[in-house]
Amino acid sequence: MNGDAEGSDGPRNRPTHDSRQAEVWACLQGVMDPELDESVTDLNFVTKADVDSKNRVHIEFRLPTYWCAANFAFLMADDMRRAVGALDWVEGVGVVLGEHMYADKINAGLAEGLSFQATFGAEADGSLDELRQTFLVKAFQRRQVALLNHLIAMGHSSATIVSLTLTELGRLPVDDDGEKLFLRYLERRAVVGQPGAAALAFVDAKGVHLKADGLAGYVSDLRRVGINVEFNGALCRGLLSARFDLETPFAPKSKTLSAPPDTQHVP
């Protein structure tokens, strides 16, 4: 996973320090806050991601409050460690959480490569798998409802939408926004079951195909999931900004709730 990766003595091109640094940030860009379903770098959580002369990566991050849930903090740290550790030239990854009620415990656990259960002992009664799955499903639902709203607004009928296969959905002519929504949805489609190429694009959280006559009600039921996440995202950005007095406070992303988060982050 990391820490004891093999040395890269092969005769390939050695990347420069700057490009390695950029690779690390690109990796972190793909790590999500599980609750907000946004990248930890877009959220401004990561304050440092340095590569030293021995190709070890030192990551530091902080969260919007001292009280943010310990499990999510651990998940993010662990995901960062795995993502960066997967780069073939990386010789070790250190992740340090700052100014958090469980910082000492989490940092000690991370340093030793412990699991969440081992880190917290009696304070936990199992792994984080169930929690992770719960929030992956919410992310799936939120991305799906954003895409469905987009397709409905474009004038596609319920009957057309529910009968689209993934391949057909991918071929629909869409604008840039629609393309982003489609790609984001695709990334989470497997959360509710690995689809085959000919699989229908839209299924519910249990993997059941959507029906045309119930589509409006289904979309309206999912709406509250999207709103909750958007609202928490706004709150978290604001609190982080106030807590650390960031020079550039959170920028309003979009007027519409169905828009995807900003994707560019240039470290």
Place this chain on the structure above:
Amino acid sequence: MYRTAKGEEIFVIDGHTHFWDGSPANQKNIHGKQFIDCFYAYHSNLSPPSEKWEKEKFEKYDAKTMFDDLFVTGYDDMAILQPTYLTDFYKNGFNTTERNSAMKKSHPDRFILNGAFDPRDGTKGLEDLHALSEKHKLKGVKLYTAEWRGESKGYKLTDKASYKYLEAAQKLGIKNIHVHKGPTIIPLNRDAFDVADIDDVATSFQDLNFIVEHCGLPRLDDFCWIATQETNVYAGLAVALPFIHTRPGYFAHVISELLFWVGPDKILYGSDYGIWTPKWLIDKFMAFEIPADVTKETGSVLSMETKTKILGLNAARLYDIDVEAQKKKIRMGRGYAHLPEAVHAPR
């Protein structure tokens, strides 16, 4: 008292206020500092710049400041004092019933004094609850399920001990249970903000009302789902309401979801004073309309009737306040002396 341009009087009960001492002198440890710092981040992030306080004032304000902010500058007619003990973080506690009771004693017609209990306090805690209830004639309690107590980092309403306390509350006539979900409920591998335990106790205790503060945030979605199935679950607006300034678009979506799922009779205004102050919150709320595109989605409208319910009538029902009689009392005590003549003139 809020008076509309047409001269209608709206009776305001602030469902969520505090008289706290978060000053460094009262802080026991780093957690006490971090707790008030976190509140201050909420305050500074969501308040309009003109309403932002200096840190020192925020950490500890005096009784007169609070009275003026709520009832003179602000539109509150009455305010519910919700305690938050946090005795593991603060030497004299953060915002105890005892501290709040001084406010109630000075202004008995303006304040509703709520108590608190902690199911981890065992038999002694039950005795204390009886004494507290007898002394203050409690009609409500505020529970903070994330409170640290020694090694424990919180509890659930479904704990056996919680049931004992809720049974006692029911017997004592304490019918309003305000619940604030905070983080760190163990086991830590589960969702720290899970609201499922409210669903459980709301079903088991049909005679009690469960007012979920901050409308279940950050689990608004799950909360809406529960509230729609239980007749005795209410939404407290504190924390959601200030978004009316920074992010009116989000507020529109949140309030329309609440109206859709929870309904206009089960939403309670609360300023969360001293995090925010009633004046600007209510000015903005009264001026607010849900945009047409959001109404089209949810069918929710924030009518004058609905605003009146949210601002006071719903809380009046829960706390057995006879609004007309209460207005008379406040008027007799010259509580409306600062308002223009037309408002406080006897009819």
